[in-house]
Amino acid sequence: MIQKKQLRVSAIENGTVIDHIPAKSLFNVITILGLHKFDNLITFGTNMESQRFGKKAIIKIADKYFANDEINRIAIAAPHAKLNIIRDYTVIEKRVVEVPDHIEGIAKCVNPKCITNVEAVVPKFKVLDKISVSLKCQYCEKITDQEHMVYL
Amino acid sequence: MKNKSLVAINDLSKEEIVKILNLAEEFEKNPIQNTLCQKVVATLFFEPSTRTRLSFESAVNRLGGRVIGFSEASNTSVAKGESLKDTILTVANYSDMIVMRHPVEGSARYASEISPVPIINAGDGANQHPTQTLLDLFSIRKTQGTLNNLNIFLVGDLKYGRTVHSLLMAMSHFGATFTFVSPNELRMPDEYKIYLEEKGLKFSEQTDLNENLDKADIIYMTRVQKERFSDPVEYEKVKNVYVLREGMLQNTKENMRVLHPLPRVNEIHTDVDKNPKAYYFPQTMNGVFTRMAIMSLIFGLE
Numbered sequence: 113m114i115q116k117k118q119l120r121v122s123a124i125e126n127g128t129v130i131d132h133i134p135a136k137s138l139f140n141v142i143t144i145l146g147l148h149k150f151d152n153l154i155t156f157g158t159n160m161e162s163q164r165f166g167k168k169a170i171i172k173i174a175d176k177y178f179a180n181d182e183i184n185r186i187a188i189a190a191p192h193a194k195l196n197i198i199r200d201y202t203v204i205e206k207r208v209v210e211v212p213d214h215i216e217g218i219a220k221c222v223n224p225k226c227i228t229n230v231e232a233v234v235p236k237f238k239v240l241d242k243i244s245v246s247l248k249c250q251y252c253e254k255i256t257d258q259e260h261m262v263y264l
Numbered sequence: 265m266k267n268k269s270l271v272a273i274n275d276l277s278k279e280e281i282v283k284i285l286n287l288a289e290e291f292e293k294n295p296i297q298n299t300l301c302q303k304v305v306a307t308l309f310f311e312p313s314t315r316t317r318l319s320f321e322s323a324v325n326r327l328g329g330r331v332i333g334f335s336e337a338s339n340t341s342v343a344k345g346e347s348l349k350d351t352i353l354t355v356a357n358y359s360d361m362i363v364m365r366h367p368v369e370g371s372a373r374y375a376s377e378i379s380p381v382p383i384i385n386a387g388d389g390a391n392q393h394p395t396q397t398l399l400d401l402f403s404i405r406k407t408q409g410t411l412n413n414l415n416i417f418l419v420g421d422l423k424y425g426r427t428v429h430s431l432l433m434a435m436s437h438f439g440a441t442f443t444f445v446s447p448n449e450l451r452m453p454d455e456y457k458i459y460l461e462e463k464g465l466k467f468s469e470q471t472d473l474n475e476n477l478d479k480a481d482i483i484y485m486t487r488v489q490k491e492r493f494s495d496p497v498e499y500e501k502v503k504n505v506y507v508l509r510e511g512m513l514q515n516t517k518e519n520m521r522v523l524h525p526l527p528r529v530n531e532i533h534t535d536v537d538k539n540p541k542a543y544y545f546p547q548t549m550n551g552v553f554t555r556m557a558i559m560s561l562i563f564g565l566e
């Protein structure tokens with residue numbers, strides 16, 4: 113069974129596989145990591161059956177390794193994502209993402225009257241809840257929850 | 265506090281709050297001082313608020329400082345589309361401190377990040393207005409002789425009312441007991457109730473303004489605004505319910521005082537004005553002393 117699923121997205125020689133992304137968050141993760149601007153070979157699969165999420169997505173990025181703070185940015189969209197670091201077709205390391213205490217320049221503030229939505233100000237948030245992921249704006253102090261999150 | 269901005273009431277520790285109130289009390293005794301001599305304070309009111317602006321300007325003048333600024337944005341470069349950033353960076357060259365009121369929420373925090381001179385937030389939309397809270401605290405302490413363990417009744421729009429939220433946060437340093445009086449649509453949001461529970465403070469909720477008033481040390485009135493209701497029928501039902509009348513003060517405590525951030529519309533009947541328990545006009549005078557204290561501390565007075 114596992115073998116079959118793996119085959120749906122081709123294996124990579126070197127690079128990073130990001131697994132356990134909720135299917136609905138796939139494009140958010142792509143946006144957050146800026147994958148649309150990459151030249152690397154990238155393959156992804158979505159709407160795959162997962163016992164934990166219902167539908168999950170997976171991204172494979174060839175010849176790319178992420179620093180912790182770089183990859184942790186996706187935690188607000190995919191808090192349960194798992195990383196497999198691949199070298200020579202072998203998983204040499206597994207990592208989980210960690211929701212940071214503060215985030216900057218990833219999501220928009222939900223409040224239309226907030227300075228970050230009026231002037232060119234980079235949104236900054238304090239992460240209030242690491243499980244459901246809710247964000248408190250450091251400017252207007254309003255809370256943006258997962259449901260209302262719009263990514264920059 | 266020296267050279268620091270004041271953006272939100274939670275920027276201040278309990279000790280800093282007490283220090284401000286103590287100094288305000290000194291200024292009340294000796295209102296003519298020179299602590300702001302040679303200083304220029306800019307009052308930038310991107311939206312009009314005459315009372316707040318005059319209170320700040322009076323405070324600067326009493327301290328020997330000078331004021332520049334504008335009382336609304338329409339005749340300024342802001343109306344031509346200048347960004348807040350550019351306005352702040354420009355005015356910072358002309359002044360030693362900027363007092364700003366702006367309709368955009370979070371604008372004061374942002375200004376404090378980019379400004380080379382301290383910023384005092386005189387209201388950023390529905391978000392924060394810390395000097396109002398400090399003058400409320402000063403008024404409460406002055407009339408009650410203490411801030412500790414008081415019974416505070418918050419009345420009216422408790423859902424959107426920024427002044428009541430800030431007052432609740434600040435009073436929580438001093439072990440207060442709260443009674444929330446509001447229509448169901450405008451109840452105190454859960455986040456503030458959770459905050460009080462975490463701090464181990466007592467509160468209760470009621471919809472009837474007539475109940476339990478004999479227990480109050482402070483009745484803090486706010487306006488119930490029509491535009492806050494999704495259903496106009498609901499507003500019509502409650503609009504005359506949250507009006508304080510003189511007869512309702514009959515069995516209240518001798519020390520009880522009625523506060524209101526003003527402007528009042530009809531939520532306190534004018535027949536209350538002559539009652540010695542009405543304190544909303546002296547409350548505004550306290551704003552001048554409180555702002556004198558805040559500005560002096562930011563300019564480094566010990």
Ligand SMILES: [Zn+2]
Nearest residue numbers: 221226249252
């Ligand atoms: Zn915001």
